[in-house]
Amino acid sequence: MPETGLSSAPRFSIVVPVYNVQGYLRACLNSLLEQDFADFEVIAVDDRSPDRSGEILAEYAARDPRVITVRHEENRGIGAARNTGVARASGDYLLFLDSDDTLTPGALRAMADRLADSDDPDLLLFDHVRSYWWHAVKPSAARELLAEAGAEVFRPAERTEFFQMFAVVWNRAFRRRFFVDNGFRYTDGLYEDALMVYTTMLTAERAVCLDHACVDYRQRRHGNSMKTPGRKHFTIFEQYQRLFEFLDGRPDLTPLRPLFFERMISHFLFTGARESRVLVQDRPEFFRRAAAMYRRHKPAGFTPPAEVDALQFQALERGSYRVFQAVNLMSRTRKNGQQRLRKAQRAMSKRATSGFYRMQLKRPLDPHLAVFSAYWNRTPSCNPLAVYEKAKELAPHLKGVWVVREDLVDTVPDGMDHVVLNSQRYWEVMARATYFVNNVNFADTVVKRPGQIHLQTHHGTPLKRMGIDQQQYPAAVKGMSMRKLLERADRWDLSVSANQHTSEQWERVYPCGFESIDAGYPRNDVFFRAGAQDVLDIRARLGIAPGRTAVLYAPTVRDYQVGYVPQLDLEKITRELGPDFVLLVRTHYFYGQDPHLQDLQERGALIDVSRHPSVEELCLAADALITDYSSIMFDYANLDRPIITYADDWETYVRSRGVTFDLLSGKPGDTPGAIATSEDELIEAFRSGRWDDERARELRAAFRARFCMWDDGHAAERVVNRAFLGIQDPAPAPLPLAERTVAPSPREAARTVAGVVLAHAGDASPDQPDVELTS
Known part of the structure; x- marks a missing residue:
């Protein structure tokens, strides 16, 4: 067991200032808490972060006593946050780690060993690497300098070559008494690192080096304050004035x-x-x-x-x-900027090949026009459709137009305005609309004009790796250009999120400048609006006989396979489950119709619902869900019905696509219910009742608490309020999980409707007509 050091002052106090880093903070904290040297405390200072970083800190502090959290009541800047951390620290040495960076494995052990061997010097200088968003990793320029120093103890003021090191505070450890007794404090504003580095180096009497790369310095594509232009960079003059006053x-x-x-x-x-x-x-x-x-x-x-x-x-x-x-x-800088501008203009000209489109781009925007699309211009559905319907109610001044492929025009509901992809009217609305709503990206040919607002609704909670994380998985990327992907994501102004996990993932894997709307997924609102009769009507339309247990089987696509390859022997499963069960099978929308499924349906073995226009209706109709790694599990969990994970290729899937958490861990919050890794296990889960026993229900409750935190029937309302009505803090706030009323299960719905019928039958006189039932 690693030493804990909790009975006395820890060896290290690691100060982590926190502001707007919810997508990176878990990786930072995990890199600390997973060190094999455990004699440390983490002083995490929430500098009134506007995102949910504070909630993440509270979560880690609750499960590990080494994490101490402090919150500023107002935003004071990174220097003040570090000063707060120093005031709370009790360790022998101070480390300052930015909350979007990480410690490398074994870093604290290497530091502790060098400090012990050097009789506790004032400073320890160590190495780092730079990690770029495209996953390249480069060594620091100080690697050879640190290696050449060996175990020598020296006075920094006499070794000026070490002032050439990257002047940041996170590539060195400070003896706390040295730091405090000399009255060192961080100043306000940018470039505070350089001032602190130079003054401490000039004051220290004893320093040593460590040629171990201890910090992984993340080069963020977006969100780095040093890469945001403005007057704040003039602070550099004040910092150097302080340095020369020190001299x-x-x-x-x-x-x-x-x-x-x-x-x-x-x-x-x-x-x-x-x-x-x-x-x-x-x-x-x-x-x-x-x-x-x-x-x-x-x-x-x-x-x-x-x-x-x-x-x-x-x-x-x-x-x-x-x-x-x-x-x-x-x-030279201006020339480079002009070259980039000309390049962008040429690219825009190349994209906007249509002369008609170029002409329309010169016309003013229509402030009331909104363009909607779903799943690469398929039938209107998913989150965009839910937002469209709610906008008709809350923002009736808007005119919504859908973009649809020519071969799917017949599937558009009557009365819904639409344009055919690449038609003349398509180019007109794309040029003049103010609002754009999609659950994927609009085409590269679309030019985003000033004043246009893009709302990215997404279409799932990410179990699998997405965005820039896909670069590590060639089977998933398949020649995808990350540059173009991020250029498309750069157009997003607003991004809808269903839960905290999703918000953190989107922020990190799409390093762009969008604002997250933490609202829940609008498509799931129906789960809280549907009544008993609605559930029974959907089942009747699907052909599910009363009294049968309907199990929806909805697997996801496999990046390592070509075409639809069934993971289950569906004929065997339906036979073994028996006549009381009916299997609803929905293949991924990437695949075409499967002849074998059609044959099984014609023989009455199952119901093929692959082309059903609403997956939400299928969820309402199903008594249980069998899925593998599909994001449908997160949506279905809102209904609080059994979820069975069938994962016969988990290892292969993890290697080929990557995952954000261990679905099969069996830990509360990770696993939504029963697990089966073979057909026999799946059959056994139903025969034994394991698919809906007490353990499965406990897991489902924890899964819902983690991933259904904002879905309460009002997600679309929150999205419309923020995106179209400009309400910065869109109401209503999500209801607590225990206070939500979800659609009844099919069995509950049948009992409810039967009870209503009996009640009406008892009240009716012989002359009264039957009462029409409504949900």
Whole structure:
């Protein structure tokens, strides 16, 4: 067993500031709690994060006493969050880990060993790697420098080569007494890391190095504050002013002033040249501020080092922005931006090949026009249809138009306005609509104009890996361009989520700038609106005889297979279950009609519901669900009816597609009910009653608590309020699970309707006509 260290002060206090990282926070915390060295505490500071990061912290703190959570009542910034963490820390050493990064396996053990061997120095410098969103991993530039230091203990002020390391606080450990006794505190604003790194390095008497890559530094595609342009980047001048004030108080460090002057000016040049940091209109002022700092702090006799562009330093010293532009620093950035703009314009021109479309793009947007589509322009269905129907009620000023493939036009309900894909009217509505609603992505040919709002409703809770995670699974990617996928996701303004798990996954695997609507899935509202008669009417339309137990079998697609390959011997299953059961079989919509299924249906062995237009109706009609890895399990769980997981190829599926949690773990919250990994086990589950015993019901309850947290019959209302009516905090708030009224099971529905019939029969006089039943 690893040592816990809970009886005395821990070896490490790991301070984790938390803000808007719900998609990454679990990975960060797991990387800490799964370390083989356990003598540490985690001080997680919720800096009033607007997402659900605080709930994640509470969950981890409840199950591991090493996680200590602190919440700021107002957002104060990363520096203040770190200061709060330091004030609560009790460990021998302080570590600062950003909440979207992770510790590598064995990192704490390696740190602890080096510190023990070095008699507890003031600082420990260690290595890191960079992980990019496309899953490339690159070593740091300091790898050789750290390795060459070996076990040497040194005074950092005398070893200036270590000031060339990446100036961040998460690639080093600080002895807590050294940190606190010297009064170190983080300052407000960006670039606080550089100030802290330099002042602690200049103060420390003893430091050692560790050439173990301890931190995995995540390079996020979106959401990194350092890559968001604005005036906040001007804080860099205040941070370096503080550094030179520190140097002013340390005459013994005067020989080092040229080094830090060069570091400062290089940092200014690097920052000012990036569009992701300083806006074009702010660059003249940024230049003037940098030039003033140059003149104020230039050491006597300073000469720019050979490794930097001396012309840039000289232009800055002269204070002429015109001269500065002439040496191509700022102009090179502007040229790159112009090249990117021309590239985007050429791409747009290539996409918008239709002259008619280009003409329509010049017309004003129609503020009342909304375009809807589902499943790559198939029959209107799923979340988009539920949003469309609710919008007719709550936002009647909107005109909704559906995009449908030409071969499916006949399936569009009467009275529903629609356009045929790639028709002239299609190009017109795509150019002029203000709102776009889809459960997949619109085509690459669609140009998103300023003012248009894209609502991505999705069509399932992700058990399988999605988005950029698919890059690790070639069978799932099948030549998919991640660049194009993310360009499509970049068009999303709003993303609907059914539960916290989904919100976290979408944020991480689609690293784009959308806002999550944590509302539940609109398509599931019907589960809370349908009554007993509705359930019986659906069963009658499907041909389910009264009294029979209907089991819906809905497997998902297999990325490693070509075409529909049945996982079950359906004829055997129906025979073994007996006449009291009827199997409803729904193949994945990727597949065409299966002749074998049609033959079995004609022989009365089962009912093929693969082409039924509403999967929600099938769920309402079914007494139980058999599925494998399909997201239908998360929706069906709302009905609180038995779910049987049939997983005969789990290992293969995990290797070929990847999963976000262990469906077969049998742990509450992971597994929705009984599990079968073979046909015989599946048959046994029904014969023994295991498919709906007490254990299955307990698992189902935990699964519902985790994945049905927001579905309560009002999801569409919340989505319409936020997307079309602009209500920032759309009501109503989700009802607690125990207070929701869900559609009755078929057996309950039959008893309810029978009871109503008997009641009416007892009340009716001989002259009275029969009373018509309604749900």
